Amino acid sequence: GIQVEQSPPDLILQEGANSTLRCNFSDSVNNLQWFHQNPWGQLINLFYIPSGTKQNGRLSATTVATERYSLLYISSSQTTDSGVYFCAVAFPNDYKLSFGAGTTVTVRA
Amino acid sequence: DSGVTQTPKHLITATGQRVTLRCSPRSGDLSVYWYQQSLDQGLQFLIQYYNGEERAKGNILERFSAQQFPDLHSELNLSSLELGDSALYFCASSFRGGSDEQYFGPGTRLTVT
Numbered sequence: 736g737i738q739v740e741q742s743p744p745d746l747i748l749q750e751g752a753n754s755t756l757r758c759n760f761s762d763s764v765n766n767l768q769w770f771h772q773n774p775w776g777q778l779i780n781l782f783y784i785p786s787g788t789k790q791n792g793r794l795s796a797t798t799v800a801t802e803r804y805s806l807l808y809i810s811s812s813q814t815t816d817s818g819v820y821f822c823a824v825a826f827p828n829d830y831k832l833s834f835g836a837g838t839t840v841t842v843r844a
Numbered sequence: 845d846s847g848v849t850q851t852p853k854h855l856i857t858a859t860g861q862r863v864t865l866r867c868s869p870r871s872g873d874l875s876v877y878w879y880q881q882s883l884d885q886g887l888q889f890l891i892q893y894y895n896g897e898e899r900a901k902g903n904i905l906e907r908f909s910a911q912q913f914p915d916l917h918s919e920l921n922l923s924s925l926e927l928g929d930s931a932l933y934f935c936a937s938s939f940r941g942g943s944d945e946q947y948f949g950p951g952t953r954l955t956v957t
Contacts, residue, residue, distance in 0.1 A: 765943035776932055776951055780846065783945040821887065830900040830941045831877065831889035 738762070741822050741835035748812045748842045756807040756838045758822030766825035767798050768832065769807050773818045781807070781820075812842045847871065848949035850935050856955045862923040865952045867935030869916055875899070875941040876918040878910055881951075882931040893918055894941055925956045 740759045748754055760767070769781040782789050782796040784805065789796055793812075798805040809816055819839050823832040847870035857863055869876050878890040889902035893912035904910075907925075912918045922929060932951045938944035 766945070768945065770948070776953065778934065778948040778951070780945070780947060785943070823887075825942055830875075830892050831902055832879075832936075832946055833889070834887040836886055 738826075739822060739824055739833050739835040741820075741838050743838060744836065746838055746840045748809075748816075748840065750812060750814060750842055750844050752812050752842075753808070753810045754812060754840070756809070756820055756822075756840075758805040758807070758824075758835055760803050760805075760822075760824050762803070762826050763800065764824040765827055765829075766832070767805055768823050769796055769805070770821040770823065771816075771818050772821060772837070778821070809840070812840075814842045814844055816840060817842045846947040846949065848935060848937050848947050850933075850949035850952050852952060853950065854953050854955075856957065857925060858957055859925055859927060861925050861956075862921065863925065863954065865920040865922070865933055865935075865954075867918045867920070867937075867949060869918070869935075869937030870947055873937035873939050873947075874916065875938045875944070876912055876916070877936040877938075877946060878904075878918070878920050879934040879936065879948075880931050881934065882928075887934075890920070892941065899941060922954070927956050930954055930956045 738761045771779045786800040819837040823834045849868045890904040892900040935949045936946040
């Protein structure tokens, strides 16, 4: 079955709007990372957050490990926030990252 | 800049050919991972090396092979290329593995014609 599920699959925002992206995972995890893939294909590390809450500028993330989900918040979105956001996890005794299908975010000016 | 370097950035080749993709990990990282991103399969793990030895294998085809050298750089060899091998190939590195944060290189975009 699906191990990492992201929602929504697509999100269209007006510049300045706030949004929340969700990642559900099927088991306890040793590692959870959020990435932004920009239009040039680069995967940018946003957060390493197997549990707890972190903030970096307009972005913040929360992982509730006991309930097996993570949220990525984008505030005051800008056109440069457009791209695909991936959640990826590493399950116990596993070395690889398993990626969700991503959320495609389009921010319109 | 993640500190992980990959060469080349783009590669165009014909079916049946063989190519080599190269990756240098971040300074101090011992683990190297290879991932493939294709339109139909998403981002998938191929293989991991730790300090020169293979540690984990994912959905890597038998036509593909990899190695990690004593200076910790890694190469991914793709042979008998097929149209379906066209994809973005990422290398990532981490200090050790598993629970450590992974940092991704810029990727190599392979087009097989």
